Amino acid sequence: MSGQRILFVDRDGTLIEEPADCQVDSFAKLRFVEGMIPALLALRDAGWQFVMVSNQDGLGSDRFPREAFEGPQALLLQLLESQGIAFREILIDESLESEGRSTRKPGVGMLLHYLRDRSLDLAGSAVVGDRETDLQLAANLGCRGFRLGQGGETWASVAAALLAGPRQAQVERVTRETRVWVALDLDRAAEPEIATGLGFFDHMLEQVGKHGGFTLRLRCDGDLHVDEHHTVEDSALALGQALRQALGDKRGLDRYGEDGFAGAITLPMDESLAGAALDLSGRPCFVFEGRFPRAEVGGLATELVPHFFRSLCEGAGMNLHLRVRGENTHHMVEACFKAVARALRQALRREGTGLPSTKGAL
Known part of the structure; x- marks a missing residue:
């Protein structure tokens, strides 16, 4: 207004x-x-x-x-x-x-x-x-x-x-398999509003908004009668696209974020530990280290956890290194989402008005 x-x-x-x-x-x-x-x-x-x-x-x-x-x-x-x-x-x-x-x-x-x-x-x-x-x-x-x-x-x-000015974006991604709507405000914290039809996945996306320190609203109507793959993948792609759009030309951006890579992995979830390092470089790249004890948790195939982050990197143009170790699969997955969110929180900070790149573009 x-x-x-x-x-x-x-x-x-x-x-x-x-x-x-x-x-x-x-x-x-x-x-x-x-x-x-x-x-x-x-x-x-x-x-x-x-x-x-x-x-x-x-x-x-x-x-x-x-x-x-x-x-x-x-x-x-x-x-x-x-x-x-x-x-x-x-x-x-x-x-x-x-x-x-x-x-x-x-x-x-x-x-x-x-x-x-x-x-x-x-x-x-x-x-x-x-x-x-x-x-x-x-x-x-x-x-x-x-x-x-x-x-x-x-x-x-x-x-x-x-x-x-505000760093905001709304993205709608529509395919024959899913319809995803995402709204972001990177400069304003609010309680996340998530609805994908997958309770555990909703809980993980809530970690991204809550610990990332920004407003995140996401809805997905997907072909869950088939399986959860398309819902997870397309939610990640749409969220990544919204991040890229909200960041604009990235002037003043801190750009880099890490949680746990300066020494030991530092984000705990009970017996589990996770760490994330990322660069909002414009170049998608994802490296994952870890193995989940179970093939499924809360109706979500654990093979889709690294796939989610890989798709997020593709949509956002982000370089992300993520690693996790532990015994409880729920804790390990949640630690991954929280670690990435905390790294994002750092990378999204504004520091002046300059462009954080010698190339002149990101």
Whole structure:
């Protein structure tokens, strides 16, 4: 939809660095997070508006006097305004977590008027913070969420992601054997919605969306009266095609992902271990190491597990190395899907706006 996009911005740990005691209650503690001002200026120039949303535990109490907060806060706002960055609104919740108020993030009590404002493009808006509660707030608002630090996003990658536009795709693949529909949003996490007629296969595809950190919806009506081969193969091809389409020209892409290949295999599923390394290179290649103890699990032939990933590589133009060992076939198969999903999560990250290839194309 068209409408005003809002960036809901946390304060401590996002705009300014958070000290060890978690309170910016003196001017000496006021330090900007690296890259914040250039990113906000770029977003402002692209038409974004900013709303500060912050939990300030016990503000106004003896432990955190209001006057100790107001001085650094006023200086922060003045410095940002001097650079041309102003906030549409500043929302501060002063409660403690133990009080359980709806106004405290990730609750939306302070933001109900934005949920009701039809002039906003809330789905196209975003939340930026440094905690899991900020990502939960984004989910509660129905918009994208970005978490800074701890191996996650930087302000540069957030701005690149928001300015580059959404990475979304819808693909329908129709043959005489199957009809598959896939929808992806690589920049927004949501609960997967899968329906293929094969319960165990649905469960495995759910791992791809959940642990890949993106929105995945897939439906397949296949010739299961014959067997499950065409359903598995065509679902993989359609999913791969959707991945390729959503990635576009791949600018800003991290490109490579690995889970378990830097040393020992590291993704466990009880007694089973799996590892995956992939490259969104545009060149399909699949290498598999492993042997399943059983020929079938949950109505799915285990020979179709490597076939699924080979077909996924063909559709996506992806290079994937996958290996697994274990004793329980269910655990081994699930570990494979989770390891690939985690490697995808890493490879799909955006890092700036450049193309990750000396060839000039991917």
